Amino acid sequence: MANILVVDDELGIRELLFEILNDEGHAVELAENAARARELRLAARPDLVLLDIWMPDTDGVSLLKEWAAGGLLTMPVIMMSGHATIETAVEATRIGAMAFLEKPITLQKLLQTVQKGLTRVVARPAASAKSDPALPAASEPLLDATPHLVGARAADDESGTQRFDFDAPLREARDAFEKAYFEFHLNQENGSMTRVAEKTGLERTHLYRKLKQLGVDLNKSKRVGE
Template identity: 70%
Template structure:
């Protein structure tokens, strides 16, 4: 059982989501605008939020930015919209949204997204209970480490990038910034291990080469490192 906040200005959608999630055994609180959502968030942090994008007073993306800037995105937020563009969905994800659901939302997609969001929250809380806040650690870099690292509490991590260099990044930051720091270290590690070969790094990380190049530029990764021996 989880505490879920549903934020949507349409009464019919609020009632429908309440019935579905309540039938699943969750405690559901409803808010019809950003003001009510802020008040609900202030009273008690929900385990998950379903947040509509288009609302009359303050849109969902603006509210998401507000929570992110105030370091209040400690819970998964699933964005919902029937009119949003791909750019809007990408922006929401960049800010820190866990997922994006396009209206009309199917029951299967809704329950699957909620289940995945709550699973991530459970993993974050389990990690927080195991690792003391003052403990430092050296993460093992694998392709599946990003979600675990993002779930860990504020600590300072040191990541070895290559035989002669180290990169450190502070996890006492908003989730998006911590994730970007980890991804930069992750790609720099593979670039160093593959002597700068974009082809082999793309194979190792499972990304298409053009997408990989854009990702590295976005993260500010030094692409000249190791290129002399690259294939």
């Protein structure tokens, strides 16, 4: 059982995530804004945080950056949003977020990502057990430092995640993410350009140009509804 902190300004989402994670045997704390999240981060010392990006007082990326700067990013943080841009997702993972989940979040994807985050936590050495458990040991990273975005499936990755090269120039990293993003949605919608256009918020003509520019192979998809 893990202690999980859910930070989201939407009551319905907080309650839903609480029910799901609680049913899995986890202890769940809920925060409706960044101020409450700060309090629970220090009081509850969560093993993992689910953090919404868009919140009224302080947005999730700013809170993530604050924790990273203050040495408090000692647990996996999974970002959530239904309206985040690619640049926002990339920025969050650069700061230290473990993963990004797009709303609405499927039950399977939620549980898989949470489990992956919890297994990434490395046990502290016995020598550091007497130190403040909220702080990492100087030479012992608590997390796998390789960030990834959840939702884009790689053909050779059974975990359902796509890894990206964060040492690449921003344009190349963004193009890689966009290509994986559109390939994922094409696969989810069985190649239907109409449904992918609706899901991604693009006009079909713009979508076609974008896919061609990114080198997405449409022959791999069942182009339904064209």
